Amino acid sequence: MKKALLKDCFKEIVKGFKRFISILLIVLLGVGFFAGIKATSPDMKLTLDTYFDDLNVMDIQVISTLGLTDEDITELEKLDEIENAEGTYQTDAIVTAGDEQFVVKLESLTSEISNEENTINNLQVTNGRLPENQNECVVEEGFLLGTDYKIGDTIKIDVDNITDDDGNDIALLKNNELQIVGTVKSPMYISSDRGTTKLGSGVINYYLYVHPDNINANIYTNIYLTVQGARDLRTYDDKYEDLIEEAEDEIEKIADARKEARYNALYDKAYQKLQDAKNEFETQKADGEKQLQDAENEINSAKNQLEQGRNEIAANRANANNEFNEAGKQLLDAKNTLEQNENDFNAKKQEAEKQISDYETSLNELKQIQTQYNNLQNTLSTSKSQLEILEKQLEELENQANQGQNNVNNSVQNQIANEVEENTSNEEQIETLKNQIEELNSSISRIEAGLLVIDKQLEAQGITDINQTVSSIETAIQTAKTELENGQNQIDSAKAELQSREEQLNSTKSSTYAELDSAERRLDESEKQIEEAEVELAKSREEFNSKIADAEKELDDAEEEVNSIERPTWYILDRQQNAGYVSYMQDTDRVANLAQVFPIVFFIVAALISLTSMTRMVEEQRVQIGTLKALGYNKLQIASKYIIYATLATVIGGAIGLVIGFSLLPKVIADIYAMVYDVPSVILAFNMQYATIGMLVAMVCTIGATAYSCYKTLKQKPATLMRPKAPKPGKRVLLERITFIWKRLNFTKKVTARNIFRYKKRFMMTIIGVGGCTALIIAGFGLRDAISSMIPSQYGKIDLYNISVTLKDEYKNEELENIDNILKDYEYTEDVLNANVQSVTIDKDDNTQSIQLIVPQNVEELSNFIVLESRTNNDEKYALDDTGVIITEKLSKLLDIKVGDEIKIVNSDDKECAVKVNAITENYIYHYIYMTPNLYNQLYDTRIGYNVVYVNTTDMTEEQEDGLGEQILSNGDYISGVTFMSNTENIFAEVMNNMDLVVWILIISAGLLAFVVLYNLLNANITERIRELATIKVLGFYDKEVYDYISRETIILTILGMLVGIGGGYFLTLYIIKTCEIDMLMFNPQITVWSYLFGVLITAVFAIIVNIITYFSLKKIDMIESLKSVE
Helix, strand or coil, rough: HHHHHHHEEEEEEEHHHHHHHHHHHHHHHHHHHHHHHHHHHHHHHHHHHHHHHCCCCCCCCEEEEEEEEHHHHHHHHHHCEEEEEEEECCCEEEECCCCEEEEEEEEEECCCCCCCCCCCCCCEEEEECCCCCEEEEEEEEHHHHCCCCCCCCCCECCCCCCCCCCCCEECCCCCCCEEEEEEEEEECEEECCCCCCCCCEECCEEEEEEEEECCCCEEEEEEEEEECCCHHHCCHHHHHHHHHHHHHHHHHHHHHHHHHCCCCCCHHHHHHHHHHHHHHHHHHHHHHHHHHHHHHHHHHHHHHHHHHHHHHHHHHHHHHHHHHHHHHHHHHHHEEEEEEEEHHHHHHHHHHHHHHHHHHHHHHHHHHHHHHHHHHHHHHHHHHHHHHHHHHHHHHHHHHHCCCHHHHHHHHHHHHHHHCCCCHHHHHHHHHHHHHHHHHHHHHHHHHHHHHHHHHHHHHCCCCCCHHHHHHHHHHHHHHHHHHEEEEEEEHHHHHHHHHHHHHHHHHHHHHHHHHHHHHHHHHHHHHHHHHHHHHHHHHHHHHEEEEEEEEHHHHHHHHHCCCCCCCEEEEEHHHHHHHHHHHHHHHHHHHHHHCHHHHHHHHHHHHHHHHHHHHHHHHCCHHHHHHHHCCCCHHHHHHHHHHHHHHHHHHHCCCCHHHHHHHHHHHHHHCCCCEEECCCCCCCCCCHHHHHHHHHHHHHHHHHHHHHHHHHCCHHHHHHHHCCCCCCCCCCCCHHHHHHHHHCCCHHHHHHHHHHHHHHHHHHHHHHHHHHHHHHHHHHHHHHHCCCCCHHHHHHHHHHEEEEEEEEEEEEHHHHHHHHHHHHHCCEEEEEEEEEEEEEEEECCCCEEEEEEECHHHHHHHHCCEECCCCCCCCCCCCCCCCEEEEEHHHHHCCCCCCCCEEEECCCCCEEEEEEEEECCCEEEEECCCCCCHHHHCCCCCCCCEEEEEEEEECCCHHHHHHHHHCCCCCEEEEEEEHHHHHHHHHHHHHHCCCCHHHHHHHHHHHHHHHHHHHHHHHHHHHCCHHHHHHHHHHCHHHHHHHHHHHHHHHHHHHHHHHHHHHHHHHHHHHHHCCCCECCCCCCCHHHHHHHHHHHHHHHHHHHHHHHHHHHHHHHHHHHHHHCCC
């Protein structure tokens, strides 16, 4: 009997394969989606737990306000709960890459630097190797990607000095120029958040590790601990947390003793140092007083020497005056004598000069006579010579004339030729010569007469020889002149000697007085030096007394500081204080939250489809059920056939769904989160719990629906079951009561309306199924809208600035104005706004959030760079004032802050102040607080500086941005970094675009569900009304008319379902957005019209496809077979 039922069951599967497949597919989708999305969170957690176990990540870390020692490690390792303890040193540092500076988290490797089993927080070397000496370091992979460095390069690390236990200021690193020898991944930094810092822009960019030998400190900042048995537990289980709490309790028990030991060690050193300082102070004080007394004695001695010097100079000046007066008197007598001699000489000189003048006058006259006399004599002699020549020539001419000789002496002829121009006849020449001779004789006579007159004159004067007389007079004149010259020379020599004596006297006098004056000046300088020395002594004494007072105050302060040394505080932290770990766990929980809503929709639809399918199947076989019941089969035996049928569909569909769900969805979702978290590929595990739940829920939906259908049918008697089910009685539907509509409907449309309202179960199932699918599709597109509109809203609507320039320090006044002028001078710059940007924290109800505080220098210009407005009402703009702050919307939601609330803000200097919240502004990425500079100065009692400049520019190409960035970074004295908002926008856009995978998974799943639902319902509708459809075909309806008869109902119900789905999609989207958001992001809960349209269109497309399939199914209806009587 059982075998017969079982065979009949399998035959039914083959016969109604479409129904079987529809149930199988709906179960596959429901179980697969449920199992996959539910398993994603555990798989991701398992992956992280395995990753932590493989790298032996710390379970607990201890941090102390006064540092930790090797003795602390030893005492911690003695605890039974502690498996291993290792110390390390952490600090923040700056690394320069080109013109840009980055803040890094610097940490020393533990003493065990190899990847051994007992090493805590093992590093995963991705390239190169770990440091082997103090000159090497390793960095995270992102450091090489974000800078121009590569393995083998040397970087310079700028890190603040530290104070050792002896109070000395020492360098933290022995060597701050380190070679990069490898890249690593640290399990302590699985998220992109590296934490905040007081350096640079306030955000840590990268992490790096150095060799422990490079650390100068003799203490540790952190001690990492692993707990016995913790690796055997899951890090996210309650058992693990209980084990860690027990270990923390044991650590607390020894903490007080260790803190006291650390306090005593520091106090003893500080006290001993204070005593040494006091002794040194007393010694230096005595030495200082002795030096001051010695200086005073030297000044007094110098004063005495100065007085003696002045007396000596006065005596020397008096002696010099007497000697110079006597010399001056002698010089004056010599001058008088010289003057008398000169006067006498001048008198004699006048007489001599007169005598010489007379001599010279006589001499000139005699010389004139002498010259005249000599000239006459010379002329006489010449004339006589010429006369002789002429007489000789005349004689020769006469001889030539008398003798007729033609031979004339050449020399005579030449002389005649020279004196006579033309060659005349001898007679003419003779006549001429005679005339010349006569003239010469006449001239000679005149000359001789003149000479005779001169001789007589000279004889009258007693001069016999004029030449001798002239010579005698010249000699006398020369003698007189020589005597005068000698006399003048003697006078001049006497004058020169007298002048020399006077000059020598003056020189001696000048040099003597100069020496005396110089000596007096030296004494004046000495006196001035003494005065300065006295002033300096007084100043030194004052400084000495001041230093003594300061030193005494320092000693008092030091003593007070020693006495006020606070006992250290130990912070015992576990993995829950690791930001990356907490964020990762929160995100896995959000994924788990998604599993709370989507599978429910799938299973609800699956239950409806199963109920419809199995009810239809039971109704179709009511005659067989009645026959079996009449033959003696009990209810359970009869129902088992249908239960087995549903069970097989559920098991097969569920098994396939589990395989697909466990292997596909976790990997896809984990790969998306891998863009944010640095963890290994997800470990895919078969989760028996979720597999069981999924299968049980699916079975409840299908088998429960089957059992319900069977129960309703099996309650009837066999005779009733063996007859066809009576059709529902006809009655007026609601639409018939609206007469003005009903009258305008033709017959087929009226039939359609009656069918829709008559079969209320089918009506509700179709609307719920289609509505659920449409809602899922709209939710997928709505989530996509929320993600895609977030970036344009943040960087196009809220953040209007194009560049964020990070300064090396906080600047004010002239330096800040100079920076602004530099930036404004660039080609593409339009305007700038200075701001102070720092990382602050807000703590409310144990929920601590790290936030960026922005304090603009010019509050009025802030709206040109950052828009503060309401998200729900863009016309409502906010303005900063000195009465409170403006916070971003996501922050207000996380901490449950409302307008008017008071919040406490801890700034970068760890100073906490309370301030009122004036408004909550729209923002989507990160958390911000906006405050005026006046309010900041008032709250924190300071004068704020500015470390960031926001820059508005014209539109630029990527190349132009690169060029402008290089120009800005060239001002290395002021600027440490430049961030173009286009780059930031692209980075976020790339990450957000990857979220589309999840969206499309949701959309595809919902689409498949819609197809299965529509196909199943339509197929059930056709099967249920097969006799009706065969009847109208027999009555002459064409295939198209029959198709319209059925499809019209489907279309109307689909449209109604889509309308329901539009409303459901809106609320489902809001829930998904709230569930999927992470702390630093707020999705834009704004669903576009296109999302609704796409949701409706996709549902409509699947409806059309199903209707097309239905069209061919209707054509295959066998009218004769369908109209056969079941009786």
